[in-house]
Amino acid sequence: MKKFTYTEKKDTRSGFGAGLLEAGxxxxxxxxxxxDLTGSLKMDAFEKAFPERFFQCGIAxxxxxxxxxGMTIGGKIPFxxxxxxxxTGRVYDQIRQSIAYSGKNVKxxxxxxxxxLGEDGATHQILEDIGLMKMLPGMTVIxxxxxxxxxxxxxxxxxxxxxxYLRFGRPSWPIFIPENTPFEIGKAxxxxxxxxxxxxxxxxxxxxxxEAGMALAxxxxxxxxxxxxxxxxxxxxAVIQSVSKTGCAITAEEHQINxxxxxxxxxxxxxxxxxxxxMVGVKDTFGESGTPDALMTKYxxxxxxxxFAVEQVLQRKKELAG
Amino acid sequence: xxxxxxxxxxxxxxxxxxxxxxxxxxxxxxxxxxGCADFLTALYFEIMKHNPAGFSMDGKNExxxxxxxxxxxxxxxxxxARSGYFDIKELSTFRSINSRLQGHPTTHExxxxxxxxxxxxxxxxxxxxxxxxxxxxxxxxSVVYSLHGDGxxxxxxxxxxxxYAAAKKIDNLIATVDYNGQQIDGVNxxxxxGNLKAKWEAFGWDVLQMNGNDMKQVVETLQNARQHTxxxxxxxILMTTVMGYGVDFMMGSHxxxxxxxxxxxxKQALAQLPETIGDY
Numbered sequence: 001m002k003k004f005t006y007t008e009k010k011d012t013r014s015g016f017g018a019g020l021l022e023a024g025x026x027x028x029x030x031x032x033x034x035x036d037l038t039g040s041l042k043m044d045a046f047e048k049a050f051p052e053r054f055f056q057c058g059i060a061x062x063x064x065x066x067x068x069x070g071m072t073i074g075g076k077i078p079f080x081x082x083x084x085x086x087x088t089g090r091v092y093d094q095i096r097q098s099i100a101y102s103g104k105n106v107k108x109x110x111x112x113x114x115x116x117l118g119e120d121g122a123t124h125q126i127l128e129d130i131g132l133m134k135m136l137p138g139m140t141v142i143x144x145x146x147x148x149x150x151x152x153x154x155x156x157x158x159x160x161x162x163x164x165y166l167r168f169g170r171p172s173w174p175i176f177i178p179e180n181t182p183f184e185i186g187k188a189x190x191x192x193x194x195x196x197x198x199x200x201x202x203x204x205x206x207x208x209x210x211e212a213g214m215a216l217a218x219x220x221x222x223x224x225x226x227x228x229x230x231x232x233x234x235x236x237x238a239v240i241q242s243v244s245k246t247g248c249a250i251t252a253e254e255h256q257i258n259x260x261x262x263x264x265x266x267x268x269x270x271x272x273x274x275x276x277x278x279m280v281g282v283k284d285t286f287g288e289s290g291t292p293d294a295l296m297t298k299y300x301x302x303x304x305x306x307x308f309a310v311e312q313v314l315q316r317k318k319e320l321a322g
Numbered sequence: 323x324x325x326x327x328x329x330x331x332x333x334x335x336x337x338x339x340x341x342x343x344x345x346x347x348x349x350x351x352x353x354x355x356x357g358c359a360d361f362l363t364a365l366y367f368e369i370m371k372h373n374p375a376g377f378s379m380d381g382k383n384e385x386x387x388x389x390x391x392x393x394x395x396x397x398x399x400x401x402x403a404r405s406g407y408f409d410i411k412e413l414s415t416f417r418s419i420n421s422r423l424q425g426h427p428t429t430h431e432x433x434x435x436x437x438x439x440x441x442x443x444x445x446x447x448x449x450x451x452x453x454x455x456x457x458x459x460x461x462x463x464s465v466v467y468s469l470h471g472d473g474x475x476x477x478x479x480x481x482x483x484x485x486y487a488a489a490k491k492i493d494n495l496i497a498t499v500d501y502n503g504q505q506i507d508g509v510n511x512x513x514x515x516g517n518l519k520a521k522w523e524a525f526g527w528d529v530l531q532m533n534g535n536d537m538k539q540v541v542e543t544l545q546n547a548r549q550h551t552x553x554x555x556x557x558x559i560l561m562t563t564v565m566g567y568g569v570d571f572m573m574g575s576h577x578x579x580x581x582x583x584x585x586x587x588x589k590q591a592l593a594q595l596p597e598t599i600g601d602y
Binding site: 031052053055057058060062063064065066067068069070071072073074075076078093094096097098101102103 | 437438439454455479490
């Protein structure tokens with residue numbers, strides 16, 4: 001297991017804010033829209049630098065999505081910013097008809113996804129958004145894992161034509177992806193090679209997977225850690241290649257097990273390489289108020305949950321081989 | 323510049339197209355389509371500066387139109403074809419498998435003239451505002467038009483968009499409401515819109531009114547509306563129409579919102595709508 005350390009923690013939403021500013025500098029067609037959450041989304045720097053390209057929509061997310069879709073006509077590249085819950089479930093039909101079905105080049109940027117939003121509780125902690133977005137034909141779905149990757153992803157999607165859902169979060173999180181690591185949409189990132197089990201993780205759970213990998217190494221288990229930042233299109237080749245070697249897999253995400261990354265990987269493996277899989281995610285329940293750490297522990301999204309899932313999947317692999 | 327008589331000839335043919343299209347596959351929405359035939363004919367043949375032969379999604383330096391109440395696709399398809407966006411022969415494929423003329427308009431099949439999918443109601447005003455803002459960013463002085471059903475105004479997103487457009491001074495937009503007072507479940511009483519003019523005015527819009535089935539008045543009002551652009555306010559036209567206009571047994575009845583005529587009814591309807599510029 002490769003050693004991972006970090007010296008700094010930062011929120012992924014700040015990575016979005018920094019990336020948006022860079023995207024705005026690089027391309028005058030980049031515009032940003034926000035539904036009364038400019039500070040929370042860290043869009044202030046863009047607003048300050050490009051006031052004529054920043055559109056405050058007020059608390060009216062449905063209208064914001066429609067305006068973003070309309071702005072693409074004439075060549076603008078709109079980035080919408082609000083919380084993940086209001087970026088997806090609240091405006092699903094607007095995204096479905098005016099953005100996805102219409103093939104519009106809108107970047108739906110969603111902060112405060114998942115449980116790590118914390119104390120605001122279940123009304124705001126959307127855990128279904130990856131599923132909602134990945135079901136839409138033509139939608140690209142990205143959930144970066146740290147500040148640097150979120151910044152790079154934000155800049156990358158500005159150069160990609162087509163609708164994108166970019167999901168990030170609120171809490172301070174370890175920065176472990178080296179700055180200036182190229183971000184390639186749809187390309188899995190191999191973080192550490194291993195031979196016993198493949199761990200596919202997305203978003204905040206990538207750091208948890210790394211912690212788990214280090215703990216597993218101490219137990220004599222060699223885990224391959226793969227960062228799936230793009231859930232759709234899934235890097236099928238990378239998944240198949242890894243599981244062909246290890247023979248079993250763990251998926252880890254801050255999302256419902258239904259409809260998330262694990263679901264995509266299981267679909268792929270069941271078609272091409274049936275193998276034991278254990279899924280770490282939220283198990284068909286809503287969240288609640290609490291600190292991010294307390295919530296991750298209570299809902300089974302800690303590194304020790306990944307370690308436990310690995311022990312289970314290795315047992316199943318052994319039984320199958322036996 | 324076509325004369326009023328020439329425009330009426332075109333709108334009569336458009337009405338003929340509508341009835342034939344809906345009859346052919348026994349599916350579609352004739353009522354609202356017939357009611358809006360004069361408006362769309364005037365818009366595409368007289369008012370808008372547009373480029374049917376060289377359709378581009380971005381529509382830079384062209385006037386562009388969004389149909390928010392997408393179910394009246396028959397009238398739009400007919401007007402698009404007749405103004406040169408695609409061959410009128412394609413109208414015969416309406417609502418059939420592998421057609422670009424989907425039940426509700428879409429960009430998905432690449433039909434020239436369509437810039438946004440619509441059908442799920444209440445979304446087109448926001449889209450039109452976005453396109454109008456895009457034009458402003460591009461220093462493009464052309465105008466964005468949109469059409470909405472009156473029943474569609476029951477959707478909350480419309481009111482979000484109304485508030486936004488006035489606050490942001492979107493004055494290169496002319497929205498029109500097909501004020502026929504009817505929707506699927508009935509006449510006026512489904513959910514009252516109250517004093518619609520006062521509501522748009524209270525939201526900060528410049529409100530015009532017209533009879534949408536009087537071609538001369540439609541052209542004059544649309545020309546006048548253009549003079550109201552660029553003055554800091556979005557413009558809306560409350561357009562009174564008769565649902566099913568031009569076919570006596572369909573007129574004024576919400577029952578023809580989404581029902582196709584049978585063979586006998588088609589014959590009766592076409593007898594009232596003479597072929598003027600040639601059937602597809």
